[in-house]
Amino acid sequence: MNRRILFLSVLLLLCSLLAPLPEAEAGPDPKALAEEIARELGKKFRPDQLTVTTDGSTAYVEARGAWIDKIRIDSLRLEATLKPERAPVSGDADALAGLIASSVGELTLLEKDVNGYFAKNEESGFTGLHFDFTPSGFQAKGIYTASFLFTFRIRLAAQGVLALRPEGIILDQVAMFVEGLKQPDSFTARVVSSVNPLLEFRDIPFPVTFKRLTMTDSEVTLTGGPKRLDQGATAVWKRPQP
Template sequence: MKESTGNRRTRKDEGGSRSLGRLLLALAVGVLSLSGVPGCLAGEKEPEGGKSFVGTVEGTAPEVRLLRGLVTALKPESLDLTLDGSPDESGRVRRLFFEARGVRQGGVRIDRLRVEALFVQLQEEKDAPSNPGGAPEPGNLGVKSAVQGYFEGRVTEKDLNDFLLGATLSSGNSQWKDLHLDLRPGGFTASARFSTGAVSALVEIRSRLEIQERDRLRMEDYQVSVNNADTDMALVKEALEKAQPLLDFRDFPFPVRLRHLDLDEQSLVLATQTPPSLFPGKTLTYRAR
């Protein structure tokens, strides 16, 4: 059965620019590449749709186990999961959508993440919960693969800088400390204390960002100043190149083709040309409290 997309909105802009997209990548991969060993979808057959959970997600229906897997991976403040029906016996579901807010990934807060996937194959996570004295409890479910996927993520400048404050990022033998980021339309400026061995300097970077081959995000035409002087300092540029691409979707479990990059002074939005679309279906909700 083919999925109708006739009423779907599409993004008009392809290019754009933006920064530190790897934080969104880490999030997205953590969500939809929950690696594990495929297994049967053991558990009750009755649907548990339309349920709401606060604090914990309990239940053995496949859709509840999928919600629990997403909550475990993302640690969101809230998450709404919509399916067009319960997964079948082999773990297939035709369409799913979720929106997560206040996601924590690698220490950074992601303001909003929206994902839609079509013709999805689910799988059990590697480690199922134990049940002493009885049969093993069915584990959480993750997404093994999907025919198509749509993605949109938003991170705010404030949340990025809250994460960077006091952080140390390493690239090879180099370290970046005291980082501060200023988003701007088309790119970003950033400052940091760069050190490698006996060299330590205050580095400022001005760069635009560009989507490459629809699955990577790179810094382009960046300018570097060290201690308030323009420089071609090889060590700094080598460290920056090692950080490229900032975001890489080539290993994403379903085809994602990035087309839309929107930057302003407050936030960064990265999306596929066709944005995720909520549809009527079975919805499960989670609130941290």
């Protein structure tokens, strides 16, 4: 082979080896992503304050005073898996569904916030419905407006447990009493159906897993065991002051 051709071939080979490699496509900026998730969660759940930490593929969320299904949630934690290809956020109801693929959560609902909700809302047919939580369940009392052949108001007392179901927290194993007399199952089922679910999950626009429910004298906690994210970019969202 001609020496000049050999030299040129070697030179071209060296140039190709030494040429800079094309830059890998940059992933989403974790800080901007954290701010985006915080903004969308803030608009959806209207908490007093929330914090989002993300490494680009996972997000960890802590919120205080959020609202789900018109009931105040004292605390909310989420460990969310983010979608690798996220749709542009448009500010509509599907924005969070376009960001979050799945999550495990933990939320705490206070007895006083449940009672505060029913003190202002009578869609269930109850007036002054009041719950008393215990570690083993609940007791409740209130005035129920019933319509059969005519409309009448009944002072009811009830006891039962709170149960975790895919659709939300429900009243379960309920026994209902009028002036100390236990009522028929058919009547109890009708009244309970007007309250259930106590807290509905369909207001959450992405999948959340809760595995167990526990109660104390003042609160109920659902948890799926979310884990904190130790590293990543963090953003804080606060409810705008009126």
